[in-house]
Amino acid sequence: MYVIFRCDCGRVLYAKKGVATRKCPCGKTIKVKSRRILQKVETAEDAAYAVQKMQEEIYGDSMFSTADEYKNNKFLNQLDRKMKKL
Numbered sequence: 001m002y003v004i005f006r007c008d009c010g011r012v013l014y015a016k017k018g019v020a021t022r023k024c025p026c027g028k029t030i031k032v033k034s035r036r037i038l039q040k041v042e043t044a045e046d047a048a049y050a051v052q053k054m055q056e057e058i059y060g061d062s063m064f065s066t067a068d069e070y071k072n073n074k075f076l077n078q079l080d081r082k083m084k085k086l
């Protein structure tokens with residue numbers, strides 16, 4: 001059994017049931033028991049798939065749905081272009 005939960009940074013993570021802590025790529029170590037469990041699945045494959053699906057829902061198509069987010073993205077694009085010139 002694997003449990004799926006989110007870090008404070010927003011990332012969706014999974015851990016084998018019974019594992020006490022899980023380290024997020026953001027650097028935070030999460031106590032699995034202290035998190036709200038979003039989903040439980042049987043296998044690691046299912047867990048990886050569920051995490052991917054949730055990340056897509058959170059960051060996917062709706063990522064730049066607001067004007068502000070669009071502006072931020074444009075800014076990042078410009079920054080990216082400047083970096084390439086250097």
Ligand SMILES: [Zn+2]
Pocket residue numbers: 007008009010011024025026027028
């Ligand atoms: Zn995190």
